[in-house]
Amino acid sequence: MPEFPHSTVVTVPFGEPRLARIACESLQVDRELSGDKVVRTIRVDDANLVVSFTAQSLRVLRVSINGFMDSLIL
DSSP states (O other): OOOOOEEEEEEEEOSSHHHHHHHHHHHHTSOOTTTTTEEEEEEEETTEEEEEEEESSHHHHHHHHHHHHHHHHO
16 A cells, blocks of 8 residues: 655635535545545535545645646636
């Protein structure tokens, strides 16, 4: 099992819990392209979408977060 020493949490506020749940359900179906190098978990906390990333390297972590943010904007 690979080691994932780098991690961060991104919290995205939504106006209401229902909107956060819709975003969560929409984004959970997208799998990480580098699933062997990064792990992403998505959950809802009240009206916030909370996304945790752990990765093998800072570069992979950055690329994963950028990809997620691109999907979120769509």
